[in-house]
Amino acid sequence: MSAVQRDYMAPLARAFARSVPERPADDGLFGPRSVVWRVHRDRSFPLAGIRSLMVQALHPLAMAGVAQHSTWQQDPFGRIAATSGYILTVTFGDTAAAHKAASFVRAVHGHVNGTDPVTDRAYQASDPRLLLWIHAAMVDSIVHIVQRYGRGLDAADADRYVAEMVTFATILGVPPERVPASVAALHEYLDSVELLQATPAACDSIALVLDPPWLDQGTRELWRDLGQVAIGTLPGWARSMYGYDEPSTQSMEREPVRQLIGAVDLAFEMLPGVMEARERIELRMRA
Numbered sequence: 001m002s003a004v005q006r007d008y009m010a011p012l013a014r015a016f017a018r019s020v021p022e023r024p025a026d027d028g029l030f031g032p033r034s035v036v037w038r039v040h041r042d043r044s045f046p047l048a049g050i051r052s053l054m055v056q057a058l059h060p061l062a063m064a065g066v067a068q069h070s071t072w073q074q075d076p077f078g079r080i081a082a083t084s085g086y087i088l089t090v091t092f093g094d095t096a097a098a099h100k101a102a103s104f105v106r107a108v109h110g111h112v113n114g115t116d117p118v119t120d121r122a123y124q125a126s127d128p129r130l131l132l133w134i135h136a137a138m139v140d141s142i143v144h145i146v147q148r149y150g151r152g153l154d155a156a157d158a159d160r161y162v163a164e165m166v167t168f169a170t171i172l173g174v175p176p177e178r179v180p181a182s183v184a185a186l187h188e189y190l191d192s193v194e195l196l197q198a199t200p201a202a203c204d205s206i207a208l209v210l211d212p213p214w215l216d217q218g219t220r221e222l223w224r225d226l227g228q229v230a231i232g233t234l235p236g237w238a239r240s241m242y243g244y245d246e247p248s249t250q251s252m253e254r255e256p257v258r259q260l261i262g263a264v265d266l267a268f269e270m271l272p273g274v275m276e277a278r279e280r281i282e283l284r285m286r287a
Helices: 003-019 035-040 045-056 060-069 076-092 095-109 128-149 155-164 166-170 183-192 200-210 217-233 236-242 254-269 274-286
Strands: 113-115 122-124
Touching: 003 076, 003 254, 003 274, 035 076, 035 128, 035 155, 035 274, 045 128, 045 200, 045 217, 045 236, 045 254, 060 113, 060 122, 060 128, 060 200, 076 095, 128 155, 128 166, 128 183, 128 217, 128 254, 155 166, 155 183, 200 217, 200 236, 217 254, 254 274
Parallel strands: none
Antiparallel strands: 113 122
C-alpha cells in the first residue's frame, strides 16, 4: 500500500476502530443477533456506499445542502469517514453512543438551511422528507448490493433488515409511520418521490466520487472499476438521469466483482485497527 493510499484511507480506518467499542455498556440499538449487524459487516459495503451516494445526490434539495454547507470536496475521505463512523457507531456502539451520535447529527442539521439554485426551493436538512430520502436510498442500496455481491440476503431477511433499519431514520427525527418497513414498501416509496434530477452539483460531485484524483494510480484504477459496477447496479431511471451507459454484462458478473471488492477490502484491512475491530464484531456475534 502506498503512502498516499494510507493517508487518504486512514480516516476511514480510525472511524471504524473507534466505532466498535472494546467494552460496550450494552448491545446497543440492534445487538449481535440482528440482521443489521450481519449486513453491516459485509465487505461489499464500499460498493453499497457508492451506489447510495449516487441515488441520494439525485434529490436536488439534499444535494444543495451538501454543495452549499459541506467541505467534503476539500477533505473527501474525512467526510466519508465521518458518515461511515456515524453508521458504524449506531450499528455496533452501545445505546448511549448511538444516541449521542444521532444527537450530534441532528444539531448539525439544524444549521443546514438554504435555497436550491436549480429548483429555487428552500430546504432544511432537518426536514423529515429529506432525511427519509437519504435513509431510503441508503437502505435500498445496501439491500441490493449485499444480495447481489455480498454474503447474501434472502427475501425474509431483506424485509427484516429494512424493518430493523427504521430505527436509523427515527433517531434522526423521521416519524416512524413514514419509514418503509419492508422491501416492497421501500420500493413503493422510492418510486413515489418526485423532483428528482441530476443537477450540476450532483454530476460534479459524483464524478469526483467515481474517479478521485487524489488516489495513487493502482488504487484509482480499482476504485474506477468499482464505480463502474455501482453505475451498473443503479435503477435504470437513475442511470438515465446521469447519462451513463449501462456497463457490459461481463463487468457485472458476481465473481469478478467479488474479487474486485476483495482487493479494495484487503487494502482497507491492512490499516491499523481495522482487523482488531472486525475481530471484536465477530467475537460478539459468536458469543
